Amino acid sequence: MLIIRPICASDYEALYGIAVESGHGFTSLPVNEDLLRSKIARAEASFTKDVKKPFDEGYLMVLEDTTTKEVVGTCGIEAAVGMEDAFYHYRLGTEVYHSKQIAVRNEVETLTLCHDYTGAAELCTLFLKDAYRKGNNGRMLSRSRFLLLAQHPHRFGETVIAEMRGVSDEKGDSPFYEWLQKHFLGIDFVEADYLSGLGKKAFMAEMMPRSPVYVCMLPKKAQKVIGEVHSNTKPALRLLQAEGFKFRNYVDIFDGGPTVECSLTDIKSVKRSRLLTVEIGNMPRTDTSFIISNTKLADYRATAAKLSVSDEHDNVVLSPELAQGLMVENGQQIRVLSL
Protein backbone atom coordinates (compact mmCIF):
# COMPACT_ATOMS: atom_id res chain seq x y z
CA MET A 1 0.00 0.00 0.00
CA LEU A 2 1.15 3.57 -0.68
CA ILE A 3 0.40 5.76 2.33
CA ILE A 4 0.81 9.50 2.75
CA ARG A 5 1.64 10.53 6.31
CA PRO A 6 3.31 13.41 8.19
CA ILE A 7 7.11 13.30 7.96
CA CYS A 8 9.01 12.23 11.11
CA ALA A 9 12.62 12.37 12.34
CA SER A 10 13.45 8.86 11.10
CA ASP A 11 12.68 9.99 7.52
CA TYR A 12 15.76 12.23 7.47
CA GLU A 13 17.94 9.98 5.25
CA ALA A 14 15.10 9.55 2.77
CA LEU A 15 14.41 13.29 2.66
CA TYR A 16 18.10 13.98 2.08
CA GLY A 17 18.05 11.54 -0.84
CA ILE A 18 15.05 13.31 -2.35
CA ALA A 19 16.71 16.71 -1.88
CA VAL A 20 19.68 15.46 -3.92
CA GLU A 21 17.48 13.83 -6.55
CA SER A 22 15.15 16.82 -7.02
CA GLY A 23 18.08 18.99 -8.13
CA HIS A 24 18.75 22.73 -8.17
CA GLY A 25 15.84 25.11 -8.63
CA PHE A 26 13.69 22.92 -6.34
CA THR A 27 13.91 25.69 -3.80
CA SER A 28 12.22 24.09 -0.81
CA LEU A 29 14.64 21.15 -0.52
CA PRO A 30 18.20 22.49 -0.40
CA VAL A 31 20.85 19.84 0.20
CA ASN A 32 21.68 20.97 3.72
CA GLU A 33 21.52 18.70 6.75
CA ASP A 34 20.58 21.37 9.34
CA LEU A 35 17.87 22.83 7.15
CA LEU A 36 16.33 19.46 6.30
CA ARG A 37 16.36 18.37 9.95
CA SER A 38 14.76 21.63 11.02
CA LYS A 39 12.12 21.28 8.29
CA ILE A 40 11.21 17.86 9.72
CA ALA A 41 11.09 19.24 13.28
CA ARG A 42 8.94 22.16 12.12
CA ALA A 43 6.51 19.77 10.42
CA GLU A 44 6.32 17.58 13.54
CA ALA A 45 5.50 20.66 15.62
CA SER A 46 2.95 21.95 13.08
CA PHE A 47 0.97 18.71 12.91
CA THR A 48 0.50 18.77 16.69
CA LYS A 49 0.10 22.53 17.19
CA ASP A 50 -3.14 24.07 18.39
CA VAL A 51 -3.82 26.66 15.67
CA LYS A 52 -6.37 29.49 15.78
CA LYS A 53 -5.16 31.13 12.60
CA PRO A 54 -2.35 30.20 10.21
CA PHE A 55 1.12 31.52 10.91
CA ASP A 56 4.45 29.83 10.21
CA GLU A 57 3.37 26.17 10.21
CA GLY A 58 4.70 23.82 7.53
CA TYR A 59 2.95 20.51 6.83
CA LEU A 60 5.50 18.30 5.12
CA MET A 61 4.38 14.77 4.26
CA VAL A 62 5.94 11.68 2.76
CA LEU A 63 4.61 8.90 0.56
CA GLU A 64 5.61 5.52 1.99
CA ASP A 65 5.46 2.17 0.23
CA THR A 66 4.34 0.07 3.18
CA THR A 67 5.56 -3.19 1.63
CA THR A 68 9.18 -2.00 1.45
CA LYS A 69 8.92 0.77 4.10
CA GLU A 70 10.64 3.02 1.54
CA VAL A 71 9.81 6.74 1.30
CA VAL A 72 9.12 7.31 -2.38
CA GLY A 73 7.80 10.86 -2.50
CA THR A 74 7.03 14.09 -0.68
CA CYS A 75 4.38 16.78 -0.70
CA GLY A 76 3.82 19.80 1.49
CA ILE A 77 1.67 22.77 2.38
CA GLU A 78 2.94 25.95 4.02
CA ALA A 79 0.17 27.42 6.19
CA ALA A 80 0.87 31.08 5.36
CA VAL A 81 3.96 32.45 3.61
CA GLY A 82 5.91 35.58 4.48
CA MET A 83 4.82 35.79 8.11
CA GLU A 84 8.34 35.59 9.56
CA ASP A 85 10.33 36.81 6.56
CA ALA A 86 9.55 38.63 3.32
CA PHE A 87 8.08 36.57 0.50
CA TYR A 88 9.11 38.03 -2.85
CA HIS A 89 7.60 37.89 -6.31
CA TYR A 90 7.94 39.78 -9.54
CA ARG A 91 4.58 41.12 -10.72
CA LEU A 92 4.22 41.45 -14.48
CA GLY A 93 2.52 44.73 -15.24
CA THR A 94 1.86 46.95 -18.22
CA GLU A 95 2.77 50.60 -18.79
CA VAL A 96 1.26 52.48 -21.70
CA TYR A 97 3.20 55.29 -23.41
CA HIS A 98 0.98 57.32 -25.64
CA SER A 99 1.49 60.65 -27.33
CA LYS A 100 -1.06 62.37 -29.50
CA GLN A 101 1.55 64.97 -30.30
CA ILE A 102 3.89 62.52 -32.05
CA ALA A 103 1.22 59.84 -32.78
CA VAL A 104 2.99 57.02 -31.00
CA ARG A 105 1.51 54.41 -28.67
CA ASN A 106 3.53 51.69 -26.94
CA GLU A 107 2.59 49.14 -24.32
CA VAL A 108 5.54 47.83 -22.36
CA GLU A 109 5.70 45.08 -19.77
CA THR A 110 7.31 45.72 -16.42
CA LEU A 111 8.53 43.47 -13.62
CA THR A 112 7.95 44.96 -10.17
CA LEU A 113 9.21 43.41 -6.95
CA CYS A 114 6.35 42.82 -4.50
CA HIS A 115 5.15 40.90 -1.45
CA ASP A 116 1.58 40.51 -2.71
CA TYR A 117 1.17 36.87 -1.65
CA THR A 118 1.98 37.46 2.01
CA GLY A 119 -0.37 35.32 4.13
CA ALA A 120 -1.26 32.89 1.34
CA ALA A 121 -0.97 29.14 1.87
CA GLU A 122 1.54 27.46 -0.44
CA LEU A 123 1.53 24.02 -2.00
CA CYS A 124 5.13 22.90 -2.28
CA THR A 125 7.75 20.18 -2.29
CA LEU A 126 5.89 17.85 -4.64
CA PHE A 127 8.24 15.06 -5.64
CA LEU A 128 7.78 11.45 -6.66
CA LYS A 129 10.64 9.01 -7.32
CA ASP A 130 10.98 8.11 -10.97
CA ALA A 131 10.05 4.43 -10.56
CA TYR A 132 6.74 5.47 -8.96
CA ARG A 133 5.70 7.98 -11.65
CA LYS A 134 3.01 5.68 -13.00
CA GLY A 135 -0.71 5.02 -12.62
CA ASN A 136 -2.42 7.52 -10.37
CA ASN A 137 0.48 8.00 -7.95
CA GLY A 138 1.44 11.55 -8.96
CA ARG A 139 -2.17 12.67 -9.04
CA MET A 140 -2.85 11.09 -5.65
CA LEU A 141 0.21 12.73 -4.09
CA SER A 142 -0.66 16.20 -5.41
CA ARG A 143 -4.39 15.95 -4.74
CA SER A 144 -4.20 14.38 -1.30
CA ARG A 145 -3.35 17.85 0.00
CA PHE A 146 -6.80 19.10 -0.94
CA LEU A 147 -8.34 16.63 1.50
CA LEU A 148 -6.21 18.13 4.27
CA LEU A 149 -7.18 21.68 3.17
CA ALA A 150 -10.87 20.71 3.05
CA GLN A 151 -10.73 19.15 6.51
CA HIS A 152 -8.75 21.89 8.30
CA PRO A 153 -9.36 25.14 6.35
CA HIS A 154 -8.81 27.40 9.38
CA ARG A 155 -5.16 26.28 9.51
CA PHE A 156 -4.40 27.75 6.06
CA GLY A 157 -4.39 31.08 4.23
CA GLU A 158 -7.55 31.80 2.22
CA THR A 159 -5.61 32.07 -1.04
CA VAL A 160 -3.58 29.01 -2.00
CA ILE A 161 -0.57 29.42 -4.29
CA ALA A 162 2.08 27.20 -5.84
CA GLU A 163 5.42 28.45 -7.13
CA MET A 164 6.27 26.34 -10.12
CA ARG A 165 9.91 25.60 -10.88
CA GLY A 166 11.08 27.75 -13.78
CA VAL A 167 13.41 26.93 -16.66
CA SER A 168 17.03 25.98 -15.93
CA ASP A 169 19.40 23.41 -17.44
CA GLU A 170 21.20 20.41 -15.89
CA LYS A 171 24.21 22.57 -15.05
CA GLY A 172 22.02 24.93 -13.05
CA ASP A 173 22.02 27.81 -15.52
CA SER A 174 18.78 29.76 -15.73
CA PRO A 175 18.18 31.91 -18.82
CA PHE A 176 16.14 34.37 -16.76
CA TYR A 177 18.66 34.65 -13.95
CA GLU A 178 21.71 35.50 -16.13
CA TRP A 179 21.09 39.26 -16.31
CA LEU A 180 20.44 39.39 -12.57
CA GLN A 181 23.72 37.62 -11.89
CA LYS A 182 25.68 39.83 -14.27
CA HIS A 183 24.34 43.23 -13.29
CA PHE A 184 23.01 42.84 -9.76
CA LEU A 185 23.46 39.75 -7.59
CA GLY A 186 26.92 38.48 -8.53
CA ILE A 187 26.32 34.93 -7.20
CA ASP A 188 25.11 32.16 -9.53
CA PHE A 189 21.55 30.77 -9.79
CA VAL A 190 22.26 27.58 -7.84
CA GLU A 191 23.60 29.61 -4.91
CA ALA A 192 20.81 32.22 -5.02
CA ASP A 193 18.14 29.49 -5.09
CA TYR A 194 19.97 27.61 -2.30
CA LEU A 195 20.09 30.69 -0.03
CA SER A 196 16.44 31.36 -0.78
CA GLY A 197 15.58 27.79 0.23
CA LEU A 198 17.49 28.23 3.49
CA GLY A 199 15.39 31.33 4.21
CA LYS A 200 18.52 33.53 4.09
CA LYS A 201 16.86 36.27 2.12
CA ALA A 202 18.55 39.48 3.36
CA PHE A 203 20.62 39.65 0.15
CA MET A 204 17.43 39.96 -1.91
CA ALA A 205 16.41 43.20 -0.23
CA GLU A 206 19.98 44.50 -0.57
CA MET A 207 20.82 43.38 -4.11
CA MET A 208 17.68 43.06 -6.24
CA PRO A 209 17.11 45.97 -8.68
CA ARG A 210 15.41 48.81 -6.78
CA SER A 211 13.36 50.03 -9.73
CA PRO A 212 10.90 48.11 -11.87
CA VAL A 213 12.53 46.35 -14.82
CA TYR A 214 11.36 46.77 -18.42
CA VAL A 215 10.92 43.31 -19.94
CA CYS A 216 11.77 44.56 -23.45
CA MET A 217 15.23 45.58 -22.21
CA LEU A 218 16.10 42.10 -20.94
CA PRO A 219 18.02 39.59 -23.11
CA LYS A 220 15.67 37.78 -25.51
CA LYS A 221 16.34 34.38 -23.90
CA ALA A 222 15.33 35.78 -20.49
CA GLN A 223 12.12 37.24 -21.94
CA LYS A 224 11.25 33.87 -23.50
CA VAL A 225 11.12 31.94 -20.20
CA ILE A 226 9.08 34.39 -18.13
CA GLY A 227 6.08 32.39 -16.88
CA GLU A 228 7.51 29.10 -18.31
CA VAL A 229 8.00 25.95 -16.21
CA HIS A 230 10.86 23.45 -16.09
CA SER A 231 10.00 20.40 -18.22
CA ASN A 232 9.98 18.16 -15.09
CA THR A 233 7.34 20.43 -13.56
CA LYS A 234 4.80 20.32 -16.41
CA PRO A 235 2.82 17.44 -14.87
CA ALA A 236 2.66 19.27 -11.50
CA LEU A 237 1.31 22.39 -13.22
CA ARG A 238 -1.20 20.38 -15.25
CA LEU A 239 -2.58 18.84 -12.04
CA LEU A 240 -3.09 22.27 -10.43
CA GLN A 241 -4.66 23.79 -13.55
CA ALA A 242 -7.25 21.00 -13.48
CA GLU A 243 -8.12 22.12 -9.94
CA GLY A 244 -8.77 25.69 -11.08
CA PHE A 245 -5.39 27.24 -10.30
CA LYS A 246 -4.62 30.25 -12.52
CA PHE A 247 -1.56 32.28 -13.44
CA ARG A 248 -2.15 35.90 -12.42
CA ASN A 249 1.06 37.48 -13.67
CA TYR A 250 3.31 36.70 -10.72
CA VAL A 251 6.66 35.04 -11.41
CA ASP A 252 9.65 33.84 -9.43
CA ILE A 253 12.27 36.55 -8.97
CA PHE A 254 15.17 34.26 -9.95
CA ASP A 255 14.03 31.83 -12.64
CA GLY A 256 10.86 33.58 -13.89
CA GLY A 257 8.76 30.44 -13.15
CA PRO A 258 5.01 31.07 -12.83
CA THR A 259 3.10 31.19 -9.56
CA VAL A 260 -0.48 29.93 -9.80
CA GLU A 261 -3.27 30.67 -7.34
CA CYS A 262 -6.80 29.66 -6.34
CA SER A 263 -9.02 30.50 -3.37
CA LEU A 264 -9.04 27.58 -0.95
CA THR A 265 -12.81 27.25 -1.17
CA ASP A 266 -12.77 27.32 -5.01
CA ILE A 267 -10.33 24.41 -5.43
CA LYS A 268 -12.30 21.71 -7.28
CA SER A 269 -11.15 18.84 -5.07
CA VAL A 270 -11.86 20.83 -1.90
CA LYS A 271 -15.41 21.40 -3.13
CA ARG A 272 -15.91 17.81 -4.33
CA SER A 273 -14.52 15.88 -1.37
CA ARG A 274 -17.05 14.16 0.93
CA LEU A 275 -17.13 12.90 4.49
CA LEU A 276 -18.28 9.28 4.89
CA THR A 277 -18.63 6.97 7.87
CA VAL A 278 -16.49 3.84 7.99
CA GLU A 279 -17.89 0.33 8.17
CA ILE A 280 -15.19 -2.31 8.37
CA GLY A 281 -15.94 -5.44 6.34
CA ASN A 282 -15.63 -7.06 2.93
CA MET A 283 -15.22 -4.41 0.27
CA PRO A 284 -17.55 -4.84 -2.73
CA ARG A 285 -15.80 -5.10 -6.12
CA THR A 286 -15.78 -1.83 -8.06
CA ASP A 287 -13.68 0.06 -10.57
CA THR A 288 -13.95 3.54 -9.12
CA SER A 289 -10.77 4.86 -7.55
CA PHE A 290 -10.78 7.37 -4.72
CA ILE A 291 -8.23 9.26 -2.69
CA ILE A 292 -9.10 8.67 0.93
CA SER A 293 -7.89 10.36 4.09
CA ASN A 294 -8.77 10.18 7.74
CA THR A 295 -9.86 13.40 9.46
CA LYS A 296 -6.98 13.48 11.96
CA LEU A 297 -3.98 15.76 11.94
CA ALA A 298 -1.00 14.36 13.91
CA ASP A 299 -2.07 10.89 12.75
CA TYR A 300 -3.07 12.07 9.28
CA ARG A 301 -3.07 9.29 6.71
CA ALA A 302 -4.14 9.24 3.06
CA THR A 303 -4.09 6.64 0.30
CA ALA A 304 -5.92 5.61 -2.87
CA ALA A 305 -8.25 2.63 -3.28
CA LYS A 306 -11.25 1.41 -5.22
CA LEU A 307 -14.39 2.06 -3.19
CA SER A 308 -18.08 1.59 -3.62
CA VAL A 309 -19.55 4.99 -2.80
CA SER A 310 -23.15 5.95 -3.42
CA ASP A 311 -24.75 9.38 -3.56
CA GLU A 312 -27.58 8.18 -1.30
CA HIS A 313 -25.55 6.72 1.56
CA ASP A 314 -23.00 8.28 3.86
CA ASN A 315 -21.46 4.92 4.77
CA VAL A 316 -18.54 3.21 3.08
CA VAL A 317 -17.04 -0.25 3.57
CA LEU A 318 -13.27 -0.48 4.13
CA SER A 319 -11.31 -3.70 4.48
CA PRO A 320 -9.55 -4.20 7.84
CA GLU A 321 -6.15 -3.65 6.11
CA LEU A 322 -7.25 -0.40 4.51
CA ALA A 323 -8.81 0.82 7.76
CA GLN A 324 -5.60 -0.02 9.57
CA GLY A 325 -3.47 1.80 6.99
CA LEU A 326 -5.70 4.85 7.35
CA MET A 327 -5.76 4.53 11.16
CA VAL A 328 -9.56 4.55 11.32
CA GLU A 329 -12.05 2.41 13.21
CA ASN A 330 -15.67 1.42 12.69
CA GLY A 331 -17.93 4.46 12.89
CA GLN A 332 -15.16 7.05 12.35
CA GLN A 333 -15.20 9.43 9.43
CA ILE A 334 -13.03 9.51 6.33
CA ARG A 335 -12.86 12.07 3.56
CA VAL A 336 -13.01 10.78 -0.03
CA LEU A 337 -12.42 12.26 -3.44
CA SER A 338 -12.79 10.46 -6.76
CA LEU A 339 -9.46 10.17 -8.53
Ligand SMILES: CC(C)(COP(=O)(O)OP(=O)(O)OC[C@H]1O[C@@H](n2cnc3c(N)ncnc32)[C@H](O)[C@@H]1OP(=O)(O)O)[C@@H](O)C(=O)NCCC(=O)NCCSC(=O)CCC(=O)O
Ligand atom coordinates in the same frame (compact mmCIF):
# COMPACT_ATOMS: atom_id res chain seq x y z
C1 LIG B 1 4.96 16.24 -10.07
C2 LIG B 1 4.99 14.73 -10.12
C3 LIG B 1 4.87 14.18 -8.69
C4 LIG B 1 3.75 14.23 -10.92
O1 LIG B 1 3.80 12.84 -11.07
P1 LIG B 1 3.72 12.18 -12.51
O2 LIG B 1 4.84 12.71 -13.35
O3 LIG B 1 3.62 10.70 -12.34
O4 LIG B 1 2.32 12.75 -13.05
P2 LIG B 1 1.36 12.20 -14.19
O5 LIG B 1 0.23 11.53 -13.51
O6 LIG B 1 2.13 11.43 -15.21
O7 LIG B 1 0.88 13.53 -14.89
C5 LIG B 1 0.01 14.42 -14.28
C6 LIG B 1 -0.73 15.17 -15.37
O8 LIG B 1 0.22 15.92 -16.15
C7 LIG B 1 0.11 15.57 -17.52
N1 LIG B 1 1.46 15.65 -18.13
C8 LIG B 1 2.46 14.76 -18.01
N2 LIG B 1 3.54 15.19 -18.69
C9 LIG B 1 3.22 16.38 -19.23
C10 LIG B 1 3.90 17.34 -20.05
N3 LIG B 1 5.15 17.15 -20.43
N4 LIG B 1 3.25 18.46 -20.41
C11 LIG B 1 1.96 18.68 -20.01
N5 LIG B 1 1.26 17.81 -19.24
C12 LIG B 1 1.87 16.69 -18.86
C13 LIG B 1 -0.45 14.16 -17.51
O9 LIG B 1 -1.12 13.88 -18.72
C14 LIG B 1 -1.44 14.27 -16.36
O10 LIG B 1 -2.57 15.00 -16.79
P3 LIG B 1 -4.07 14.48 -16.58
O11 LIG B 1 -4.26 14.46 -15.09
O12 LIG B 1 -4.91 15.49 -17.28
O13 LIG B 1 -4.12 13.11 -17.17
C15 LIG B 1 6.28 14.22 -10.79
O14 LIG B 1 6.26 14.60 -12.17
C16 LIG B 1 7.55 14.76 -10.19
O15 LIG B 1 8.01 14.28 -9.14
N6 LIG B 1 8.22 15.74 -10.86
C17 LIG B 1 9.57 16.25 -10.51
C18 LIG B 1 9.56 17.23 -9.38
C19 LIG B 1 8.89 18.55 -9.71
O16 LIG B 1 9.22 19.23 -10.67
N7 LIG B 1 7.90 18.87 -8.87
C20 LIG B 1 7.12 20.05 -8.96
C21 LIG B 1 7.86 21.25 -8.41
S1 LIG B 1 6.77 22.65 -8.20
C22 LIG B 1 6.04 22.40 -6.69
O17 LIG B 1 6.44 21.58 -5.91
C23 LIG B 1 4.84 23.24 -6.40
C24 LIG B 1 3.58 22.60 -6.93
C25 LIG B 1 2.91 21.61 -5.99
O18 LIG B 1 3.37 21.43 -4.85
O19 LIG B 1 1.86 21.03 -6.39
Ligand SMILES: NC(=[NH2+])NCCC[C@H](N)C(=O)O
Ligand atom coordinates in the same frame (compact mmCIF):
# COMPACT_ATOMS: atom_id res chain seq x y z
N1 LIG C 1 10.56 29.14 -9.21
C1 LIG C 1 10.97 28.25 -8.40
N2 LIG C 1 12.18 27.79 -8.50
N3 LIG C 1 10.13 27.84 -7.48
C2 LIG C 1 10.33 26.71 -6.64
C3 LIG C 1 9.85 25.50 -7.35
C4 LIG C 1 9.75 24.26 -6.57
C5 LIG C 1 8.63 24.06 -5.60
N4 LIG C 1 7.61 25.03 -5.57
C6 LIG C 1 9.22 23.88 -4.22
O1 LIG C 1 8.56 23.47 -3.35
O2 LIG C 1 10.37 24.08 -3.98
